Amino acid sequence: MLVEQIIKQTVDLQGFRVHTVTKDPDGLVAGIRSDSRHRVRCGSCGHPAVYRDRREVRFFRHVPLWDIPVWFKYEPRRVSCSRCGGVRTEQLPWVTGKQRFTLAYSCYLAKWAEVVPWYSVAKLFSCAWGTVATAVKSVVNYGMEHRDLSGITHIGIDEILRKKGQVYLTNVYDLRSKTLIWSGVERTKDALRSFLKYFGPERTSKLQGICCDMWKPYVEVLRECAPQATLVFDKFHIVRHLMEAVDQVRRYEIREKGKEHKDLMKDSRYIWLKNPWNLTSKQRTRLCSLERMNLKINRAYLLKERFRDLWSYKTKTWARKHLKQWFWWATHSRLEPLREFAWMV
Ligand SMILES: [Zn+2]
Numbered sequence: 001m002l003v004e005q006i007i008k009q010t011v012d013l014q015g016f017r018v019h020t021v022t023k024d025p026d027g028l029v030a031g032i033r034s035d036s037r038h039r040v041r042c043g044s045c046g047h048p049a050v051y052r053d054r055r056e057v058r059f060f061r062h063v064p065l066w067d068i069p070v071w072f073k074y075e076p077r078r079v080s081c082s083r084c085g086g087v088r089t090e091q092l093p094w095v096t097g098k099q100r101f102t103l104a105y106s107c108y109l110a111k112w113a114e115v116v117p118w119y120s121v122a123k124l125f126s127c128a129w130g131t132v133a134t135a136v137k138s139v140v141n142y143g144m145e146h147r148d149l150s151g152i153t154h155i156g157i158d159e160i161l162r163k164k165g166q167v168y169l170t171n172v173y174d175l176r177s178k179t180l181i182w183s184g185v186e187r188t189k190d191a192l193r194s195f196l197k198y199f200g201p202e203r204t205s206k207l208q209g210i211c212c213d214m215w216k217p218y219v220e221v222l223r224e225c226a227p228q229a230t231l232v233f234d235k236f237h238i239v240r241h242l243m244e245a246v247d248q249v250r251r252y253e254i255r256e257k258g259k260e261h262k263d264l265m266k267d268s269r270y271i272w273l274k275n276p277w278n279l280t281s282k283q284r285t286r287l288c289s290l291e292r293m294n295l296k297i298n299r300a301y302l303l304k305e306r307f308r309d310l311w312s313y314k315t316k317t318w319a320r321k322h323l324k325q326w327f328w329w330a331t332h333s334r335l336e337p338l339r340e341f342a343w344m345v
Contacts, residue, residue: 027069042081049079245337
């Protein structure tokens, strides 16, 4: 198959054709020409427009073939658009906006950026980090513009930390299709309200289940705007709060007992937080010796492990019984962070 044919089959070239493919020190260059059978269109509104003149030659980077860089070479036309009322650059089907790489190349980079860090993608395809970022952004924008919000019944609300813990993002997912449907800055009532505004009252009234963090402001907004939906607090969020409580006990104890205890606790953080079956043999031995010392952190650790049994129950009655008993232990443990956690649950 000729390179021309591969390009024609993989790129939307309506109104254009591949004229020549030449080998050049930078790679393969596909010369593109406009097809006189098609009318030229305005790049801003897509409406047919009147040809004016041509701009200088432009190169658009395309998906490499067998590791050989591929470029599109084209001299875009300028048009007079009656709808926009001015001179614009023509519409080119293989590119969005003023980008210097093809849509197919954007998708290609974005696909790689899903699985490896962006700087590695940039290195792998010898392009700038900014090119990868722009590619991801344009693919995400495309996805956001074309997402289908109909028939969504179960959503998940999650918050993630960005920029080294400086910025919170609130993300909303469709739990059935496992896709992101909305993302907003901050983790506030207002952020959630702007999602609900975007989602619309009709769709909101059809929500059957909402999975989110046990966070009071969220719960309040959801009770008010989607009272029919069942609120689900998932294991991930609950365990995260539990881990935070255990870690707080460790820190408080260090503060309380001073230097000697600090040395004793050195590098022990993950021993208390990890699942026991994931500990290395060295960590297991250390845990055994620490367990004999009647420390607060050890009591917190045991409470954490007992709490997790909750998910092994098959019936509501037994699970409830366990939770009740655990609640009593936690609230009588004299470990403030765990008491708070128990009350939150
Ligand atoms: Zn126009």
